[in-house]
Amino acid sequence: MDIVAPFQEGIEAIKESGGQAFKLCYQCGLCDTVCPWNRVGTFSMRRLVRQASYGVPEIEGQDIWRCTTCGMCTQKCPRGVETIDVSVSLRRIAAGAGFSPASVHVVAASLAAEGNPVGEPRAKRADWAEGLGVKEFTEGTEVLYFPCCYSSYEPRLKRIASTTAKILSLAGVDFGILGSKENCCGESIRRAGHEKLFTSLARENIKTFVANGVKKIVVSSPHCYHTMINEYSEFKVNFDVVHITQYLSELIEKGRLPVNKRPMRRVAYHDPCYLGRHNGVFEEPRRVLKDALGLEIVDMADSRESSLCCGGGGGGMWMDVTRGERLSDLRVKQAIDAGAELLITACPYCIMNLDYSSSTTFNGAIEIKDITEIVQEALQATVNAEQVQTSVKEKLVGSSRP
C-alpha cells in the first residue's frame, strides 16, 4: 500500500481507541519473525502498526482479526510497542463501523442477551453442577468459584468445572457458585474490539460480586484471571482473584489435598498465553505436576515465556481457521515429538483447541487433560489406596482379636 502523507484524522481515531502505542515502532520486523501465524501462513503485525502510524488501517480486511493477542511480539519488541493495544484499537474502529466478522456478531448478540458467547440460555449456566452438592454463593461464603462460560456449557469442558468442584469439596473449601447470576468475564470480546459490551458485562459481574459479598474468586480460565486482576480494577474494585493452578498448589502445600506421587509418566505442560506470558504464572502448575504428583515434565519446543499459542485468544475461538493453519496442530505435534504421553494444560480454550487437533489431525495420538483432571486422578488413587490399607488393617486387627 502506497502512503503519501499521514492521515491525521485516522491517527487521532486510532489514538482515541487506545492504539497510540504505534509511535515507538521503528519497523524492525521482529514482531513478524516471532509471530506464530508466520509458521502456518503470512501475517504482519509490523504492517498493521505502520498502517496505524499513518492513520490508514485496512479495517475492512481480514488481517486485523488474525492476532490472537498471545503477547509474544509484545514481549520481544525492542521498542516496547504495545502491539496488542494497536491491534485492538483497529478492531474497535472496525467494530464501530460494522466490520466485525459475522461470527463475532453472533457471539456479541449471545453475550448481550444471555451473558455467554456460546448461544446457550442463561438459566442453564449452573447445569454442570447438578448432583454435585455445590451450594449457591451467599454472603459469608469464603470462595466464589467462577468456572468460565466454556466450562459451564461445553460438554468436554464441563468436566473441568465438575472436577474442580469435587477437588474443592474434598479439600474442605467453603465455596459456592453464582450460576445464572454471573456473566462472561468479557475478556475475549474486549480483545475483539467490542469495548462497550465488555464494560457492560464487567459492570454487571462487579455489581453481582459486590451485592453478594464476594471477596475471593477462584477461576478456571486464564482469560477470566487476566481481566479480573488487571482490568476490573478500572472500575475501582479489587477482588482477591486466584487461578486454579495457584490454588491447587496452595492447597497441596497446606496438606489439604491428600495426593501421593503417581507412577512416573512423561507429560508435557502447555503454558496458556494468558496465564504464563501475560501474568507470569509458570511455577505453580509445575509444582503441582512435578513436585506433588511426581510426573516427569518433558521440554517441548517453545515453552514457558516462549509458549506457542493454541490460537484461542483475542477472539480466536470464534474465527474460522482452515486446516493446515491451526496453531494447536503445531502444539500437539511438539508434545508428541517431545515424547510426552499426555499433554496437560490449564485453560478451557487451550483444552478445546488442543483436543480438537489431537483427535482430528493426529487421530487421538496424545491425550489432552486439564491440570484438575490429573489431580483428581491422583486423589482417587490416594483415597482408594488409603481405603484398601484401612480395610487391610481392620482385617488384621480383627483377626488378632481373641
Ligand code: SF4
Ligand atoms: S518489533 Fe516492535 S519496533 Fe519492531 S516492527 Fe514490531 S512493533 Fe515495530
Ligand code: SF4
Ligand atoms: S500478539 Fe501473538 S498473534 Fe498477535 S501479532 Fe503478536 S505474536 Fe502474532
